Each structure stands twice: as C-alpha cells, then as structure tokens.
Amino acid sequence: MAAVLSALLLLLLLLPPARVAATAHGRPTSKGVTLNPDPACGRRHVQGKVIGGMDASERKWPWQVSVHYAAIHICGGSIIDEYWVLTAAHCFNSYMSIEVLDIYVGLVNLRVADNHTQWFEVNQLILHPTYQKHHPVGGDVALVQLKSRIVFSDSVLPVCIAPRDVKLKNIACWATGWGSISPEGKSSDKLQEVQVPLISSSLCRLLYGEMSEVQSDMLCAGDLRNWKTTCEGDSGGPLVCEFDHIWLQIGVVSWGRGCAYPMYPAVYARVSTFSEWIRSQIKYTPPPAQPLPSLSSTLGAAASVLVTMLAILSTL
Numbered sequence: 001m002a003a004v005l006s007a008l009l010l011l012l013l014l015l016p017p018a019r020v021a022a023t024a025h026g027r028p029t030s031k032g033v034t035l036n037p038d039p040a041c042g043r044r045h046v047q048g049k050v051i052g053g054m055d056a057s058e059r060k061w062p063w064q065v066s067v068h069y070a071a072i073h074i075c076g077g078s079i080i081d082e083y084w085v086l087t088a089a090h091c092f093n094s095y096m097s098i099e100v101l102d103i104y105v106g107l108v109n110l111r112v113a114d115n116h117t118q119w120f121e122v123n124q125l126i127l128h129p130t131y132q133k134h135h136p137v138g139g140d141v142a143l144v145q146l147k148s149r150i151v152f153s154d155s156v157l158p159v160c161i162a163p164r165d166v167k168l169k170n171i172a173c174w175a176t177g178w179g180s181i182s183p184e185g186k187s188s189d190k191l192q193e194v195q196v197p198l199i200s201s202s203l204c205r206l207l208y209g210e211m212s213e214v215q216s217d218m219l220c221a222g223d224l225r226n227w228k229t230t231c232e233g234d235s236g237g238p239l240v241c242e243f244d245h246i247w248l249q250i251g252v253v254s255w256g257r258g259c260a261y262p263m264y265p266a267v268y269a270r271v272s273t274f275s276e277w278i279r280s281q282i283k284y285t286p287p288p289a290q291p292l293p294s295l296s297s298t299l300g301a302a303a304s305v306l307v308t309m310l311a312i313l314s315t316l
Contacts, residue, residue, distance in 0.1 A: 041080070042160035042240075042247035059116075061176050063159035063249075064191060066110065067091060067144070067236060068102040073110055076177045076237025077103070077144065078249055079158045081282050083123075085144040086161075087236035088252050088269065089131040092142065098122040103146060106156045110178055110189040116155035120146040123288040126281055128274060135215055140254040140269040142236075143281050147288050159240060161279070162248045162272040168198055173221060173241040175266070177234030177253065196221040196239070199265050207263055217273040219251055222265030239268050 044062050065077035065085050077087035085103055099121075106116035113119075123145045130139030150156060176193045204220035205213060214220060221239060239251030251268030271278075 041158040043245070044157060044247060059155045061174075061191065061193065061238075061240075062106070062155050062157040063238065063240075063247075064105075064107070064176055066104040066107050066178065068104065069096060070100050071102070073178055075235045076179075076253065078238040078240075078252075079105055079150060079156065080161055080249075080278070081158060082149045082152070083146050083287065084282055085146065086238075086249070086252065086271075086278065087142050087144060088254055089127040089140050089142040090137055090254070091236045092125060092127070098125055101125075101144075103144060105150060106153075108191045116153065118151060118156065120148060120150070123147045124285075126285070128277065130217075135212075137255045137267075138215055138217060139274075141252055141271070141274050141278075143278065145285060145288060148290075159238060159247055159249045161275050162250045164272050164275050166248065166250065166272045168219070168241070168250060171198075171241040171243065173198060173239055173250065175221070175234065175237065175239050175251075175253065177237035179234030179237075194223075196223055196266075199224075204265060204267070207265065208257065214267060217270050218254065218267050219270045220265040220267055221251065224263065224265065 044060065063079040065079060065087070066073050067075040067077050067085075067087055075087055075091035077085045080086045101122040103120040103122060104113070105118050105120070107113065126143045126145070128139040128141045131141075133139060152158070172195060174193055174195050176191060178188065178191060199207075199220040199222065201214055201216075201218075201220065208214060234253045237253045238249045239253065240247045240249050242248075249271050251271055254267050254269045256266045257264040
C-alpha cells in the first residue's frame, strides 16, 4: 500500500504546473493592441495644462501615472518597470495608509477611464533614505511597488531612467501632469504637457537668493518669459528629455516658490543622482506575493484519481 501511495505522489509531482491566464489588474487594457511583454523603455509610439501648457494627446506620454489617495488625485508619477512607479517622496506622509492608495496608468482624463486604463493597488512604498535629511525637500524621490504587474501596450510603457553620467545640454525636455493651469489654482481633468528649458543650477540658486536652497540632487527648469512651469498637483510627475528618439526621465517634480512667479523656476529631484539607488531597489526588492493559482484541469483530475485510489485502498 505504501508503494502505491508513493507512486501516486510521484505522478502528481511530475505533472506540468497549472496554467494561469495573464490578466491586467483592475481595468482592462485596450483590445486589439499588440502587447509587448518586454518593451524597450522610452520608446513611445506617438511622436510628437501645466501652466502655459496644452492638452496632451492619448499615447503621447505612455509612462504617465496618476497617484490617488482616498479616490482623489494627489500626485503624478512615471512607470519605470512592470511593478514599479517613480514619484516624489513629499506626496506621502506618515499618516497615509497604502491600503487607500491607488495607482492609475494609461489615463489621460481623470474623470474618464478608457480601455487603456489600468488600476493597481500598492504593495509597498519606499522613500529615499536622504529625504528631508539635509534639506526640507532634499532626496525627494519615492518608489511605489505595485501588487500586480503592469500590462504594457502602445498606451502604457516605461520611461528610461537617466544614468548618473547623463549630459543635459541642447536637449528638448517636457513636463506633464494634472496640476493647476492658472495662477488662481484652476486645474484640468485632462493631462497637460509643456516644453520647458533647463536652467543652470548657478542661475537657479541666484534667482532663489540662497546658495543652499537648490542642492546638487536637484535641477531647475521653466520658461521664465512665458510663465510655463509645473504647479500644485504636478508633484511627483516626470520631466523627460529626448535623446536620439529615446526618452529619459531626468527629473521628478518636487518644489518651487509658487507656480506663477516667472522668476522662480520649478525645482525637480535630479533622477541621475538617484539612478543607482532606483535600480538597486528594483533588483533586490522581493516581488509581491502572488495568489496561489487554481488547480489546472490536468492537476485537478490527477488529484481526483488520488482521492479515489485512497478510498479504494482504505477498504482493502
């Protein structure tokens, strides 16, 4: 009898594992779109209001993320990996519960989710260890690990992270978000985009009047003449630049002195400073626990055979 049981258990172990259908978590992805399981970052399929900006077209910024708390948009973010979102540390505080955080990708209008939109729960939140250690908003980056994998498509893609040695000269850069679009604080439900020139750290420090105000882990950008900049609600969103048709994220919307004062450009967390930390966290953080798959038809049938055999053997 023991030999029979051992043989049956061996049969179960040799059976192929149960297959689980791959599905997007939350809202469905676009039907009829060819999915790429491992797309190259920063390669959007659409080639080319933040204050002074304009509505962004669908699929133009496929890495854009909306961070919601208690069903309200609080910050932007960017997709950098199938499980990871990059945003600003100041978007969160110690009183927040990650159970109330929601992450939306493939979203252009905050009021209208379409077939490209996917919704995710948060598995964990990681703030950079230097956040607020040496400056009120220093080290202002955070990583959000999702509970389930993002399904990539033409409308949902990761952006590339700027390496530590990136050269920021003679490049076109854009900021995107759902923040205020007027000095009075009027906001837009539609994703806004604005092209902003980079401003040297020395000039930025001079404009802010304090040499210690803008630190080495920050960079500045904004159109000082035409009042084009980021504002409240854009926090955590990406500042991206195009390098030979590849889009790199060089900044995370962090802080500023108001958002309608032309002599004070927006200040961003300098992504290249944190690139090694970002890659390390993604590489060494364990993936989120996945629910156990249901028994496949083959495995279920084998289990039924085992139960039947045990019942028969018990009568012998």
